[in-house]
Amino acid sequence: xxxxxxxxxxxxxxxxxxxxxxxxxxxxxxxxxxxxxxxxxxxxxxxxxxxxxxxxxxxxxxxxxxxxxxxxxxxxxxxxxxxxxxxxxxxxxxxxxxxxxxxxxxxxxxxxxxxxxxxxxxxxxxxxxxxxxxxxxxxxxxxxxxxxxxxxxxxxxxxxxxxxxxxxxxxxxxxxxxxxxxxxxxxxxxxxxxxxxxxxxxxxxxxxxxxxxxxxxxxxxxxxxxxxxxxxxxxxxxxxxxxxxxxxxxxxxxxxxxxxx
Numbered sequence: 001x002x003x004x005x006x007x008x009x010x011x012x013x014x015x016x017x018x019x020x021x022x023x024x025x026x027x028x029x030x031x032x033x034x035x036x037x038x039x040x041x042x043x044x045x046x047x048x049x050x051x052x053x054x055x056x057x058x059x060x061x062x063x064x065x066x067x068x069x070x071x072x073x074x075x076x077x078x079x080x081x082x083x084x085x086x087x088x089x090x091x092x093x094x095x096x097x098x099x100x101x102x103x104x105x106x107x108x109x110x111x112x113x114x115x116x117x118x119x120x121x122x123x124x125x126x127x128x129x130x131x132x133x134x135x136x137x138x139x140x141x142x143x144x145x146x147x148x149x150x151x152x153x154x155x156x157x158x159x160x161x162x163x164x165x166x167x168x169x170x171x172x173x174x175x176x177x178x179x180x181x182x183x184x185x186x187x188x189x190x191x192x193x194x195x196x197x198x199x200x201x202x203x204x205x206x207x208x209x210x211x212x213x214x215x216x217x218x219x220x221x222x223x224x225x226x227x228x229x230x231x232x233x234x235x236x237x238x239x240x241x242x243x244x245x246x247x248x249x250x251x252x253x254x255x256x257x258x259x260x261x
Contacts, residue, residue, distance in 0.1 A: 004072065004073050005034040005035060005036060005037075005070075006035055006036060006037040006038070006039070006071065006072055006159065006160060006192040007033070007034070007035040007058055007069075007070075007071055007160060007192065007194060008034050008035075008068075008069070008070045008071075008073075009031060009032055009033040009034070009054070009057070009058070009067070009068075009069050010032055010067055010068045010069075010070075011030050011031070011032055011066070011067040011068075012028055012030070012031050012032070012054075012057065012064045012066070012067035012068070012069060013026065013028055013029050013030055013031070013064065013065050013066045013067055013217075014026075014027045014028040014050065014053055014057065014062065014064055014065050015027065015065045025216070026216070026217040027050040027053045027216060027217060027218060028050045028053060028054060028064075028217055028218045028219075029217035029218065029219055030067070030219070031050075031054065031067075031213075031218060031219055031220060032067075032220075033054075033211065033220060035192060035194060036192075037072075037192055038190050038191070038192055039192060039193075039208050039209065040186060040192075040193040040195070040206060040207045040208045040209075041193070041194055041195070041207055041208065041209050041210075041211060042195040042196075042197055042202070042203035042204075042206060042207035042209075042210050042211070043055075043194070043195065043196050043197070043203075043210075043211045043212075043213060044197065044198070044200060044203050044210060044211070044212050044213065044249065044253060045212060045213030045214070045215075045218060045253070046213075046215050046253065047198075048215070048216050049213045049214060049215050049216055049218040050213065050216060050217065050218030051196045051213060051218065052164050052165075052196055053218070054196075054213075054218065055162050055164050055194060055196050057069050057076070058071065058076055058085075058160070058162060058194060059076065059080065059085055059087050059162050060075075060076035060077040060079070060080040060085070071084075071085065071159065071160055072159055072160075079159065079160070083107060083110075083111045083156050083158070084156075084158045084159040084160070085158050085159070085160055085162060086153035086154055086156070086158035086160070086161045086162065086191075087153055087161075087162045087163075087164075088146070088149045088150050088152075088153045088161075088162070088163050088164070088166045089149075089164045089165070089166065090164060090165040090166060090167075090168040090169055091169075092137070092145040092146055092148065092149040093149065094137040094145055094148055094149060094152075095137075096136060096137050096138060097136070098136070099133065099134050099135065099136060100124065100129055100132055100133050100134070100135055100136075100137070100140070100148045101120060101124060101133040101134065103137070103148055103152055104120050104123055104124055104148060104151045104152045104155055105120050105155070106152060107152060107155050107156045108120075108155070108156070111156065116155075119155060119157075120155060121133075123151040123154055123155050124148075124151055126151065126185055126188060127147040127148065127150060127151045127181070127185060128147065128181070129144060129147060129148060129151070132144065141174070142169065142170050142174065143167075143170055143174045143177060143178050143181075146166055146167060146170070146178060147178070147181060147185075149166070150163075150166065150182065150185060154185075154189065154191070158191065159191075159192065160191070160192045160193070160194070161186075161191045161192065161193045161194070162193075162194050163193065163194070163195045163196065164196045165196055165197060165198065166178075166182075166195075167179070167182075167202070168197075168198065175199070175202070176201075176234070179201075179202050179205050179206060180234055182206060183205065183206055183230075183231065183232055184231075186206070187230060187231055195207065200246050200249045200250055200253070201237060201246060203249070204226055204228075204237075204242060204245055204246060204249070205228075205232060205234075205236070205237055207226055208225070208226055209223060209224065209225050209226060210223070210224045210226060210249060211223050212224075212249060212252045212253060221252065222249070222252045224245070224248075224249065226245075227241070228241075228242070
């Protein structure tokens with residue numbers, strides 16, 4: 001990509017209309033962030049700070065009120081139209097009447113392309129669901145459904161993977177297991193990834209860089225490079241340095257006011 005950011009967010013503000021208010025609600029204010037090709041960035045912030053709004057701007061599901069967003073130098077809408085954005089949300093959104101294999105194949109059909117059976121089989125194997133390819137979503141656990149959702153997001157080999165609290169509805173044990181699974185899946189592809197999460201542990205275990213946002217209107221108040229080598233063994237989460245960084249980022253979340261300019 002010749003040194004160009006894979007995701008470039010430049011002085012973006014987003015204001016939503018609100019009934020009875022002439023000014024509406026300012027969700028994001030003059031926010032700038034650059035994500036390098038192949039980088040995994042996690043965004044932390046309090047509820048309502050605009051984290052998901054930011055992801056939706058990158059996913060071309062919202063438009064900024066001011067500023068610009070680009071993916072590999074192009075508008076997100078163009079990249080999305082080319083099916084080069086993979087997105088997975090907290091709600092897996094699998095179609096209940098389709099098998100796991102057919103759910104993973106769905107992006108090919110939406111793109112008007114012949115399903116690549118070999119690619120579909122590889123992704124299903126990568127997420128550990130080969131034995132369940134013919135199962136319906138209701139027959140799988142929550143964690144397995146989320147793995148299928150991630151496989152579906154990756155099947156067209158997108159330039160960017162966007163994850164909005166993908167494990168937020170899972171219990172703590174399953175969520176930690178899914179963090180380990182996602183790290184394994186990501187390591188196999190090393191695709192540019194933006195993760196929205198409320199979990200400091202999850203952000204530190206998965207990301208190359210953690211970005212902390214303030215309360216609404218969302219601004220970036222802290223960025224931390226994650227020092228742990230890859231691949232990351234779950235044991236790193238028991239290390240003294242990991243716990244020190246968790247405490248540091250938790251304190252940053254509790255003290256959201258941006259530093260003086």
